[in-house]
Amino acid sequence: MIAGEYQGFDVVVDDDGVAVITFRRPERLNAMGFGTRRDLSEVLTLAQLDDSVRVIVMTGTGRGFVAGVNNRAGDPEPPTLVPDLAAGPGSTRAPINLYGRLVTFAQEPVRAIRRLDKITIAAVNGAAIQLGLSIVLACDFAVAARSARLGSATLRMGWQPDEGGHWLLVEHLGVKRALDFVLRKRIVDGEEAVALGLVNEVVEDDQLMDRTMELAREMAAGPQVAMRFLKKAVYNAAHLTFDQAGDDIASKTAVSDFHDDAHDGSKAFFEKRPPVFNQWLEDRQPE
Numbered sequence: 001m002i003a004g005e006y007q008g009f010d011v012v013v014d015d016d017g018v019a020v021i022t023f024r025r026p027e028r029l030n031a032m033g034f035g036t037r038r039d040l041s042e043v044l045t046l047a048q049l050d051d052s053v054r055v056i057v058m059t060g061t062g063r064g065f066v067a068g069v070n071n072r073a074g075d076p077e078p079p080t081l082v083p084d085l086a087a088g089p090g091s092t093r094a095p096i097n098l099y100g101r102l103v104t105f106a107q108e109p110v111r112a113i114r115r116l117d118k119i120t121i122a123a124v125n126g127a128a129i130q131l132g133l134s135i136v137l138a139c140d141f142a143v144a145a146r147s148a149r150l151g152s153a154t155l156r157m158g159w160q161p162d163e164g165g166h167w168l169l170v171e172h173l174g175v176k177r178a179l180d181f182v183l184r185k186r187i188v189d190g191e192e193a194v195a196l197g198l199v200n201e202v203v204e205d206d207q208l209m210d211r212t213m214e215l216a217r218e219m220a221a222g223p224q225v226a227m228r229f230l231k232k233a234v235y236n237a238a239h240l241t242f243d244q245a246g247d248d249i250a251s252k253t254a255v256s257d258f259h260d261d262a263h264d265g266s267k268a269f270f271e272k273r274p275p276v277f278n279q280w281l282e283d284r285q286p287e
Helices: 035-049 096-106 108-115 131-138 165-173 175-183 190-196 204-222 223-239 241-254 259-269
Strands: 004-006 009-014 018-023 056-058 066-067 120-122 127-129 139-146 148-150 187-189 201-203
Touching: 004 035, 009 035, 018 035, 018 066, 018 204, 035 096, 035 187, 056 066, 056 131, 056 204, 066 108, 066 131, 066 165, 096 108, 108 131, 120 131, 120 204, 127 131, 127 139, 131 148, 139 190, 165 175, 190 201, 201 204, 223 241
Parallel strands: 018 056, 056 120, 066 127, 120 139, 127 148, 139 201
Antiparallel strands: 004 009, 009 018, 148 187
């Protein structure tokens, strides 16, 4: 089980299989230090292997979702699941070392989200800046509070969106609108974020978690094998030719069509009753 307290966040898993990751550094608008990012990457990796988890929700406390990274000197964090390998002996801020840190560590939380075949949802309660924006865009769904603020804004400090935010913005906006967004250092509210396609929907602040959990439970009740295959197929399709995407979905269908979920789903359709999905998860035996 991944439920528990970690550096900068905690995880609760309910009986429906919804894991809620709540970022808890409100005094820093939940900006993430090195240890928090490493713990988050590890927890997401473990979530892939945890059969009690079907859907992952991420949200924040206070006025921030995740307002970038916490690089304040002398601002220590509590012990983490993994050591700060990037700050060990001999590690300096030379360009070649910074490159390694960015590729190996800074980008890993976003990469870990995209690696998951389980459904991910961002409940954007407040400021989602730089890394926070990338986490939102990496999730499969995003629900924003009306007061949320989303932006890259790294150029305000002369920095790059080095966690992969530029790629995610191109994916969501296309090249010209992504350039407009990053070069003009735009920060948008929930209404404009949904108009741009950065989030799926916007709700009143006090309805954020109710709406998010409603969506999460809808996803958790669906046929997990077919849904996870389809999620991967859709992301793959964005970068494949039609023939390649057809081959990909055919190979996945050749597995999912023989699963118990598909057997009962087709029977239920003709018997005009609700299907019984995910019995394989209900009957699972812990190792």
